[in-house]
Amino acid sequence: MNNFSYTKATDLQHAVSLLSENNDHKAVAGGTNIIDLMKYFVTEADTLVDINRISGLSDINDTENGGIMLGALMTNADTAYHPVVENRYPLLSKAILAGASAQIRNMATNGGNLMQRTRCYYFYDPAVPCNKREPGSGCSATKGYNRIHAILGHNDNCIAVFPSDMCVGLAALDAKVHISGPQGERVLPFADFHRLPGDTPHLDNNLQAGELITGLELPEEGFSEYYSYLKLRDRNSYAFALVSVAAGFDIEGGLIKEAKIALGGVAHKPWRSAEAENYLKGKTPSEEHFAEAAEIMLDGAQGFEHNHFKIALAKRAIVRNSIMAMNPGSQRPGAKPSL
Incomplete structure (x- = not known):
């Protein structure tokens, strides 16, 4: 790890001022990702700006439109177990609890969760080329061992x-990201926060220099009756998803009134398909219809030497998870999903 300075921001304005001074000034809260990156010499920071003392960013508050605002400095654990989240947004609670370990969730913050970086092996190895780490050097994964890599949205x-x-759940809920920076405050739809690689694979999101996430706004509709989060991985503990699916449905008169489906583990960002969701509207919640939506959602998917299996896996996961969402009780250990 390289040497760095450490300072504590006293309030939001102070934090923004410190971060704006230099691009190598980086914010730290829980530190569950950035410290690892610094230890592996993947990221360098002249100064770490501790933002934990900023008041007002560790609470849940009601919003004027009937939703809630999750403070950016709330821990993942406090968020997942908060009664309001468990009761009104159980999909988000399930998604958070599927991630990392209990120890990390106790430290990791909501804002930091959005800022975490890929776990690509080549990104973590400074000895090999990586466009995300060093733009223009090349992508070692395309011709390397790419079992965990993208099948959608890549180049x-x-x-x-x-x-x-957590972000897969937030994507399915159509969350909004509240941001504060040198130019004031702004709000981004969650779908616009993270980026696909394009010509700038080193940029993970659309935060500007000096900006900080202050909160995550959830809408009034939380899909508390028909929801499910499914994470498929190589082991049940402390592993990242090969494919994950967050699904929330509004059912009225036996027909799907609203459908939200987000995929994780398949792209540079949580993956949504408006076409697939619109297809399901007005239809009965059946395996046949979910399978057709899965085909639409994976249209254009392209695998590589070691990860072609993820295309079929993602389709089956969408069907299985959508069926589970019709009966959230089926997610209990030992239960079998059924329509």
Whole structure:
């Protein structure tokens, strides 16, 4: 790890001022990702700006439109177990609890979860080329061992995937990201926060220099009756998803009134398909219809030497998870999903 300075921000304005001074000034809260990156010499920071003392960012508050605001400095654990989240947004609670370990969830913050970086092996190895780490050097994963890598939204510049479980739930809920920076405050739809690689694979999101996430706004509709989160991975503990699915449905008169489906582990960002969701509207919640939506959602998917299996796996996961969402009790250990 390289030497760095450490300072504590006293309030939001102070934090923004410190971060704006230099691009090598980086914010730290739980530190569950950035410290690892610094230890592996993947990221350098002249100064770490501790933002934990900023008041007002560790609470849940009601919003004027009937939703809630999750403070960016709330821990993942406090968020997942908060009664409001468990009761009104159980899909988000399930997604958070599927991620990392209990110890990490006790430290990791909501804002930091959005900022975490890919777990691509080549990104973590400074000895090999990686466009995300060193733009223009090449992508070692395209011709390397790419079992965990992207099948959607990628290009020759980068085939890494975004690792968060929480963000897959937030994507399905149509959350909004509240941001504060040198130019004031702004709000981004969650779908616009993270980026696909394009020509700038080293940029993971659309935060500007000096900006900080202050909160995550959830809408009034939380899909508390028909929901499910499914994470498929190589082992049940402390592993990142090969494929994950967050699904929420509004059912009225036996027909799907609203459908939200997000995929994780398959792209540079949580993956949504408006076409697939619109297809399901007005239809009965059946395996046949879910399978057709899965085909639409995976249209254009392209695998590589070691990860072609993820295309079929993602389709089956969408069907299985959508069926589970019709009966959330089926997610209990030992239960079998059924329509």
